[in-house]
């Protein structure tokens with residue numbers, strides 16, 4: 618389906634062309650080089666990470682993070698069920714098993730109570746999962762302090778999938794820094810885009826070195842091609858990194874634009890019965906990468922699918938929330954723990970177009986789809 622207004626399209630910051638020209642002129646038409654080095658340094662500085670390794674995608678970064686965590690055949694990896702499939706897939710690449718846990722109804726992120734009960738029950742039978750791939754959903758951080766403490770108590774390696782949460786905060790710090798590794802995505806729909814790309818951040822110099830090596834076919838330092846383990850071709854191209862540097866320069870404005878748009882949506886629709894926006898938790902800044910809400914059809918007099926259909930008619934893209942992974946046919950048979958929070962969010966939830974493509978006219982169409990005049 619094609620739309621005139623997409624949910625979260627990429628847009629330029631201003632310096633992309635200049636930095637691309639410089640990268641082209643340098644002759645580094647390769648998946649590494651000085652522009653990648655610079656993007657990694659800038660990214661690490663912006664979020665306060667010690668080490669940053671640029672990758673071909675967020676999924677590639679997650680795959681490498683799971684290898685660094687020691688995930689292997691038969692291991693269990695905890696994944697919050699309400700997320701994009703890329704959080705869970707790398708566990709499957711490694712012949713490990715994702716186990717899905719519910720989210721809490723307030724933050725929409727991993728339910729800390731469910732996590733604690735699950736770890737307790739696994740510890741009782743001495744089957745503690747290897748790792749937790751924690752997600753910070755739609756631009757809101759999960760309750761990191763509680764989750765870090767539980768992972769430490771039970772010996773679970775914490776990895777953070779912050780693909781949707783660049784620019785957000787948890788008690789003043791960026792997500793991605795608390796676990797063994799954190800992962801970001803620069804896919805076209807994310808808050809900054811490199812036309813495809815990702816970043817792995819870590820406090821550990823040895824994890825950074827391992828990931829860097831595995832991402833370049835696990836080449837040993839030798840004149841000839843020497844390999845002791847199997848690696849991947851997962852590095853970011855030097856040209857894409859030039860785009861990333863330019864995009865990163867306007868991260869703060871990008872967050873501001875999305876937060877302002879959220880406030881506008883909330884002012885226009887927030888008082889309608891049966892309409893409930895994803896709450897911003899007190900522990901940090903929600904970037905509102907996507908404005909997301911639930912529509913209780915009986916009270917709102919309109920249902921989610923009707924809103925999506927009437928927006929599609931005028932060329933505007935909106936979508937349901939992520940389909941919980943434990944309901945995905947590909948994960949039939951996987952274990953699930955928790956209640957029905959993710960399922961009801963999937964039933965009633967919607968993502969509204971978010972970003973500067975939402976002009977006054979688009980905004981009016983969205984309000985009208987709810988039966989609201991602005």
Ligand SMILES: *Cc1c(COP(=O)(O)O)cnc(C)c1O
Nearest residue numbers: 674675676701703704780802804
């Ligand atoms: C986008 C996204 C990813 C994957 O990133 P890619 O760069 O597209 O591979 C992983 N996890 C979540 C939650 C995402 O939204």
